[in-house]
Amino acid sequence: FKPIIDASAITTVFTTGHKATELYTSLCAAEAGLPTIYLPSTSPANRSQQAKPIFKELWAEVGKCLNND
Secondary structure (H helix, E strand, C coil), X not given: CHHHHHCCCCCCEEEECHHHHHXXXXXXXXXXXXXXXXXXXXXXXXXXXXXXXXXXXHHHHHHHHHCCC
């Protein structure tokens, strides 16, 4: 990920789901130089969680980052 991040304006990395967050953190974060922000999965299997306020709050972070350009 480092060459992509270095050649771009990427300032934030989001991961969806616990496994993606775990893998990025353990395999990529140090080299990439950016930590990840965890987002709950959008999988249909996670549908019951998507109605909860915390789901919307966490996903609102994406909008905040996009509006900070």
